[in-house]
Structures are given as C-alpha cells and as structure tokens.
Amino acid sequence: MTARIGVVTFPGSLDDRDARRAVRRAGAEPVELWHDDASLHGVDGVVLPGGFSYGDYLRCGAIARFAPVMRQIIEAAGRGLPVLGICNGFQILCEAHLLPGALARNAGLHFVTRDVTIRIENDTSAWTRQYRAGQHIRVVLKSGEGAYMADPQTLASIEANGQVLARYASGNPNGSQRDIAGVISEAGNVAGLMPHPEHAIDELTGPSADGIGFFASVLQAVAIR
Amino acid sequence: MPRFVVDVMLKPEIHDPQGEAIAGACRRLGFGQVAGVRQGKRFEIELTEPASAERIGELAAELLANPVIEEFTVHPG
Structure with missing residues (x-):
C-alpha cells in the first residue's frame, strides 16, 4: 500500500505545493491537509x-x-x-514545544536566500535514515528568522542525545548556535529543518536532487512502523 | 475597562541584531552617546472583567512570549 503523507496548508504557506511534489516524487501519495481540519485523514506522516x-x-x-x-x-x-517541519514548519514545531529551542532573527538581519551545504549528523531518524552520518547534501536556504537558539543545558542535552539532525557545513549563514540547521525530537519521529529539501529534488530546478532522501526516508520508516 | 500591559523582551543573553541596527542608526543620527539598544514588544490588553496579574502572566507565557528566548513583565494598565 502506498504511504500517505499529509502536507498542511496554513494561510500564508508557500511551499506546500513543492512539498507535495517531493512526496509524490519519493513514491508516496501526498494528502492535502488544511489548517482548520479536525482530522489528519489517516495519514502516515505529516510535513509542515x-x-x-x-x-x-x-x-x-x-x-x-x-x-x-x-x-x-x-x-x-x-x-x-x-512529522517534518521545514523552515516555517520548523518554527511552528518549536513554538508547539515538539522540538527543543527556538528560531530567532538572522544575525546579519538579512533574509538569506542561497544554496547551502549541510552535513547530516543523525542518520537513524524517520526522516534521515536514507542518508549516512557525515554525508554532505546541497539544499536551499531562504529565511529571515533562521538562527537556532537554545539555552546551554538544552544544547548540551541535544548534542548528547544525538538530536542534532544536520549542521551548516558551508559557513554559518544566520548565526545559528553550533551551526545547527535541524534538530529532532528525543523519540526521533519529529524533525525540524531550516533549509528546504523539497526544493532540491530535481537538478533541473534545484541545486541538487539530494533533498529527496528526507521523503524517501519517511517512506521506509512508515513501512516498518 | 480593566487593562494590563505586558512587556516582552529578548532574554539578555540572546543576541538582538535589530537592537544593534537601531543603535547604529542612533549613532549615525548624531546620538553618539547611545551605547546599546534592545528592542521588545508591548501588549496593551483590555478586559471585559477584572483578572489577576497571575492569570495574565499565564497568557503571556503561553502566547505573548516564547519563554525559550524571551522574558516578560505584567503591569496593571
């Protein structure tokens, strides 16, 4: 059976269409979810x-x-x-306390739009198991409030627990503490990532096709869940 | 009408790039004595009936401020 991955559209969401396209490209069925829905319609995973x-x-x-x-x-x-939150989705997951820390205004104040290389740190999560730890992938960053912040105890504990999902590896673009580009929940099912893997699934339109691994990973995770 | 004011500021240890940009603009305007600026938010809350400052504090902690990076104070308006 094809996995069904929901993509939520909030008023003001921009990248829901690309997220659905990435889900489809990975071989799953994208399901449109609306911010006002009282049900998840039985989906096997969710992208914010x-x-x-x-x-x-x-x-x-x-x-x-x-x-x-x-x-x-x-x-x-x-x-x-x-659950995977990308960019604004990552901010929502932090606000909802599903992920530790917070995203603050970029250190340089500029809205940063550029291709970045990130290093996958955790290759066992539901969203990254198709990568290997230490692998570098090329994705798109486009955010104004992408500086990852957490207090020293939280930083120490997420480092110790392997909850740092990925780090910026081509310079720190926004002042994120410890170059953190993404984190994962303690249980490993909820992930947040500031750069956009859904814009990097096709070399014709993105900097690489590296981002598809997030969506292929969740298919694998759903199959064995 | 009962009122409260909630002030929200970034915690002192959190970098405030907007405040730094404002401080730079102050100095360019000739206010050379401006050593630093921190930018925050002020919420003026009108109520239909009285509430305790503690209750408004719960609202601030839940919604108006993000306690991970911000702190707040509640004053009667």
Missing part, C-alpha cells in the same frame, strides 16, 4: 511546509501552533507519527 503562516504575526509560528490541525498533529506526534 515553509512560508509565512498567519503572516508571521506575533512570532513566526506562534499563531499557527494553535491551529485546529496542530492539536491533531501534537497528539499523533506523541504516538510516534513522523
């Missing part, structure tokens, strides 16, 4: 895409966190449902 949900009012992700669909996602994530 990039964009500017609710206009980024208050703080990035702060309003989206209280969307009806998020109530379902928080509950399902607690039961092990794979």
Whole structure:
C-alpha cells in the first residue's frame, strides 16, 4: 500500500505545493491537509511546509501552533507519527514545544536566500535514515528568522542525545548556535529543518536532487512502523 | 475597562541584531552617546472583567512570549 503523507496548508504557506511534489516524487501519495481540519485523514506522516503562516504575526509560528490541525498533529506526534517541519514548519514545531529551542532573527538581519551545504549528523531518524552520518547534501536556504537558539543545558542535552539532525557545513549563514540547521525530537519521529529539501529534488530546478532522501526516508520508516 | 500591559523582551543573553541596527542608526543620527539598544514588544490588553496579574502572566507565557528566548513583565494598565 502506498504511504500517505499529509502536507498542511496554513494561510500564508508557500511551499506546500513543492512539498507535495517531493512526496509524490519519493513514491508516496501526498494528502492535502488544511489548517482548520479536525482530522489528519489517516495519514502516515505529516510535513509542515515553509512560508509565512498567519503572516508571521506575533512570532513566526506562534499563531499557527494553535491551529485546529496542530492539536491533531501534537497528539499523533506523541504516538510516534513522523512529522517534518521545514523552515516555517520548523518554527511552528518549536513554538508547539515538539522540538527543543527556538528560531530567532538572522544575525546579519538579512533574509538569506542561497544554496547551502549541510552535513547530516543523525542518520537513524524517520526522516534521515536514507542518508549516512557525515554525508554532505546541497539544499536551499531562504529565511529571515533562521538562527537556532537554545539555552546551554538544552544544547548540551541535544548534542548528547544525538538530536542534532544536520549542521551548516558551508559557513554559518544566520548565526545559528553550533551551526545547527535541524534538530529532532528525543523519540526521533519529529524533525525540524531550516533549509528546504523539497526544493532540491530535481537538478533541473534545484541545486541538487539530494533533498529527496528526507521523503524517501519517511517512506521506509512508515513501512516498518 | 480593566487593562494590563505586558512587556516582552529578548532574554539578555540572546543576541538582538535589530537592537544593534537601531543603535547604529542612533549613532549615525548624531546620538553618539547611545551605547546599546534592545528592542521588545508591548501588549496593551483590555478586559471585559477584572483578572489577576497571575492569570495574565499565564497568557503571556503561553502566547505573548516564547519563554525559550524571551522574558516578560505584567503591569496593571
């Protein structure tokens, strides 16, 4: 049976279409989820895409966190449902306390749009098992509030637990602590990533096809779940 | 109408690049004595009936501030 991966559209989401395309390219069936949905329609995994949900009012992700669909996602994530937040989706997962830390304004104040190389640090998670630890992949970064921040105790514990998913490996573009580009929950099913793997699934339109591994990984994780 | 004011600031140890940019602009304007600026947010909350400052603090911790990087103070408006 084909895995069904939901992609949530919030008012102000931008990258839901590319996320659905990446899900389809990886061999799964993308399912459109709406921010106001009271059900996840039985999906096997969820992607929270990039964009500017609710206009980024208050703080990035702060309003989206209280969307009806998020109530379902928080509950399902607690039961092990794979969830990937990309860019704004990462901010939403931090605001929802599904991931440790927070994303703050880029150190240089500029909105950074560039191709970056990141190093995969954890290759056992639901979203990265098709990579190998230490592998470098080329993806797109486009964010204004992408500086990963956490207090020293949290940083020490996520390092010790292997919860750093990926680090920037071509210079630190935004002031993220310890060059962190993505983190994962303690249980390994909820992941957040600032750069965009869904824009890097095709060499014709992206910097590489490296990003497809996130979507192929979750297919594998769902199959054995 | 009962009112509260909630001030939200980045924690002192969190880098505030916006505040630094504002401090730079102050000095370029001739305010050379400006040593630093930290930027925050002020929320003016109007209530239909009285509430305790503790209750408004719960609202601030849940929604108005992100306690991972921000701190807040609640004052009667």
